[in-house]
Amino acid sequence: MTRLPTWVFVAVAVVLVSAVVLFITSSGWVGSRPTERTITLDAHQFAFTPSTITVNQGDHVRIELVSTDVTHGFYLDSYDVEIAAPPGRPSTGEFVANRAGTFRFRCSQTCGPLHPFMIGELTVQPAARVNPGPFLAALALAILLGIGTVVWQWKSALRSEVLHG
Amino acid sequence: MASLSVEPRAPVADVASAAESRAPDRYDLLRIPLLRTILRHRAFQFSLMLVNTFFFMIVILSGLVGTPVGNRNFSIIFVWIVWWALLIMVLIPFASRLWCMMCPIPALGEWAQRGALIGRRIGRPFGLNLTWPKPLRNIWLQNLSFVGVATFSAVILTRPVVTSWVLISFIALAFGSMLVFRRRAFCRYICPVGGFIALYSMTAPVEIRVKDPEVCLKHCAAECVRGSENSYGCPWMEYPGTLTRNAYCGMCTECIKACPIGNVSVNLRPFGTDLLEPVRHLDEAYKGFIMLAAALIYSTVMLGPWGLFKDWANLGTGSFPHFVLYALGLVTTMLVIVPGLFLLASWIAKRASGARTASLRKLFVAFGYTTVPLGLMGWIAFSLSFVFINVSYAIPVLSDPFGWGWDLLGTASYPWTPYIPIVLPYLQVPLLLGGLILAIRLGYRVAVETLGNPRQALVALVPLATLLTGLTGVFLWLYLG
Numbered sequence: 001m002t003r004l005p006t007w008v009f010v011a012v013a014v015v016l017v018s019a020v021v022l023f024i025t026s027s028g029w030v031g032s033r034p035t036e037r038t039i040t041l042d043a044h045q046f047a048f049t050p051s052t053i054t055v056n057q058g059d060h061v062r063i064e065l066v067s068t069d070v071t072h073g074f075y076l077d078s079y080d081v082e083i084a085a086p087p088g089r090p091s092t093g094e095f096v097a098n099r100a101g102t103f104r105f106r107c108s109q110t111c112g113p114l115h116p117f118m119i120g121e122l123t124v125q126p127a128a129r130v131n132p133g134p135f136l137a138a139l140a141l142a143i144l145l146g147i148g149t150v151v152w153q154w155k156s157a158l159r160s161e162v163l164h165g
Numbered sequence: 166m167a168s169l170s171v172e173p174r175a176p177v178a179d180v181a182s183a184a185e186s187r188a189p190d191r192y193d194l195l196r197i198p199l200l201r202t203i204l205r206h207r208a209f210q211f212s213l214m215l216v217n218t219f220f221f222m223i224v225i226l227s228g229l230v231g232t233p234v235g236n237r238n239f240s241i242i243f244v245w246i247v248w249w250a251l252l253i254m255v256l257i258p259f260a261s262r263l264w265c266m267m268c269p270i271p272a273l274g275e276w277a278q279r280g281a282l283i284g285r286r287i288g289r290p291f292g293l294n295l296t297w298p299k300p301l302r303n304i305w306l307q308n309l310s311f312v313g314v315a316t317f318s319a320v321i322l323t324r325p326v327v328t329s330w331v332l333i334s335f336i337a338l339a340f341g342s343m344l345v346f347r348r349r350a351f352c353r354y355i356c357p358v359g360g361f362i363a364l365y366s367m368t369a370p371v372e373i374r375v376k377d378p379e380v381c382l383k384h385c386a387a388e389c390v391r392g393s394e395n396s397y398g399c400p401w402m403e404y405p406g407t408l409t410r411n412a413y414c415g416m417c418t419e420c421i422k423a424c425p426i427g428n429v430s431v432n433l434r435p436f437g438t439d440l441l442e443p444v445r446h447l448d449e450a451y452k453g454f455i456m457l458a459a460a461l462i463y464s465t466v467m468l469g470p471w472g473l474f475k476d477w478a479n480l481g482t483g484s485f486p487h488f489v490l491y492a493l494g495l496v497t498t499m500l501v502i503v504p505g506l507f508l509l510a511s512w513i514a515k516r517a518s519g520a521r522t523a524s525l526r527k528l529f530v531a532f533g534y535t536t537v538p539l540g541l542m543g544w545i546a547f548s549l550s551f552v553f554i555n556v557s558y559a560i561p562v563l564s565d566p567f568g569w570g571w572d573l574l575g576t577a578s579y580p581w582t583p584y585i586p587i588v589l590p591y592l593q594v595p596l597l598l599g600g601l602i603l604a605i606r607l608g609y610r611v612a613v614e615t616l617g618n619p620r621q622a623l624v625a626l627v628p629l630a631t632l633l634t635g636l637t638g639v640f641l642w643l644y645l646g
Contacts, residue, residue, distance in 0.1 A: 150630050
């Protein structure tokens with residue numbers, strides 16, 4: 001039987017480990033005490049103010065979108081929340097921040113040339129203290145893999161040295 | 166007798182033994198009769214170029230006369246989302262320079278130069294047919310042209326009319342250069358896209374190579390270079406007999422048509438094979454730095470939450486002094502900061518390993534190639550972020566390419582629908598981590614190749630691996646942080 005190359009195992013391992021790490025660190029696996037938050041988001045070509053929002057996992061978040069020039073929208077990745085606000089007519093949307101991590105929110109109404117890049121970020125801090133969140137977990141994974149690959153090379157070199165003198 | 170008109174870069178290596186050692190992990194696609202017939206047919210490349218020329222005309226026309234709203238205009242959606250996604254996520258990683266084979270930009274120039282569309286016209290090519298200047302036989306011009314386009318990318322990518330004029334200028338430049346210089350000088354030495362395709366195509370699992378270089382050495386007619394009754398000499402000015410990398414093979418299939426003894430093959434092979442070839446050049450290393458830096462900058466400016474950077478990059482509505490500041494930052498990051506980090510890693514590596522035989526320059530250039538796997542994965546991760554979110558704009562645009570209120574296919578009112586945003590991190594993180602592993606492994610290989618001593622190479626690998634891990638961390642922060 002043909003033996004699968006090592007890189008196939010490594011690739012599968014990287015995909016699986018990454019998936020598990022991202023899933024665990026972004027899901028609400030430890031209970032939290034939700035609070036109510038209302039955030040007023042000012043939308044103008046081609047930015048949101050504030051451009052970054054931080055809430056805690058489990059929070060009930062109410063977004064009030066205020067457009068100051070043309071009609072803008074608010075779409076939050078992974079939460080499927082969408083609202084639109086013409087200038088001078090604020091609009092609101094609500095959701096429960098049950099997934100930890102950083103999520104992009106973006107304008108969902110064509111508002112000008114850089115519309116596809118009108119982006120902000122919502123950071124949902126993990127409820128559990130032991131949960132580092134997806135970024136730090138992925139970074140730790142990268143560092144471990146970096147060290148692991150160097151060690152792998154080291155061992156391969158040593159083995160080759162033993163074999164070939 | 167006419168001299169061989171090849172412009173080689175790589176020294177002629179021991180190709181016979183290289184081919185022999187490569188043979189076991191290759192599968193020649195020309196064994197498939199249908200594919201062999203198609204690739205040998207003169208109309209093959211022409212047909213693909215013609216179809217793309219048709220789409221290109223629509224792109225240019227829609228940019229010029231269509232709506233100025235980018236996401237309602239065929240030119241922006243089909244060039245910068247659909248074509249870009251296909252190019253960086255499919256064509257380059259899996260099919261090498263397949264795009265160059267069907268690219269419509271040099272079509273007019275090549276057809277004019279040949280004085281023929283499909284068939285082989287015997288005789289002197291139309292135009293001055295000058296040889297490309299020797300000092301410019303590298304990709305430095307392509308590096309500069311890419312930096313130039315990248316500087317104005319926020320404007321080019323979002324304004325249909327600008328996209329059209331940029332494409333028109335590419336066609337004009339290709340046409341002009343092909344009337345002055347011989348063969349595909351534009352594609353090989355000028356095209357800003359061709360430069361990075363050259364670099365990243367080395368990772369692809371497809372190659373066009375000769376089956377037995379010894380046969381080429383004994384076969385003096387060299388139709389693959391000079392052309393034959395049924396084929397043109399290599400438009401990319403390569404000699405297939407010594408070809409060891411995909412970088413400058415435009416996959417035009419002329420050599421397949423030319424070889425009277427069937428010594429050319431189209432092989433499937435392991436990913437990244439060419440990166441292990443001991444052919445290293447500073448211009449290519451710099452292309453790697455530029456591309457890695459560009460992926461980081463675009464991820465920051467285009468996909469980040471910082472409106473200030475978008476304002477600065479957006480020359481159309483932003484202030485000019487701020488744009489200059491942005492342009493300086495971009496150019497400095499691409500040409501100084503990222504290469505500087507690799508130079509620092511190379512210097513530490515050389516000092517720590519105690520290597521005396523290899524120069525710092527040689528190590529720096531060799532380490533530059535480790536940006537290829539990481540940079541390509543960085544670009545794919547970046548592209549995933551906006552392609553899946555914005556590709557749904559293509560559906561209404563198909564029905565209304567000019568934004569004039571048409572509804573040709575009944576899809577004009579299809580709403581913007583971001584696809585799989587929740588899945589994106591699950592794709593991006595493994596890609597970046599995979600790129601990191603490949604980059605570090607390649608780093609070890611190039612360190613051994615440069616320093617000649619595995620123990621020294623392992624020591625030299627530590628600063629390089631640290632830098633590569635740090636850069637991966639920056640990507641992760643930009644996507645997850």
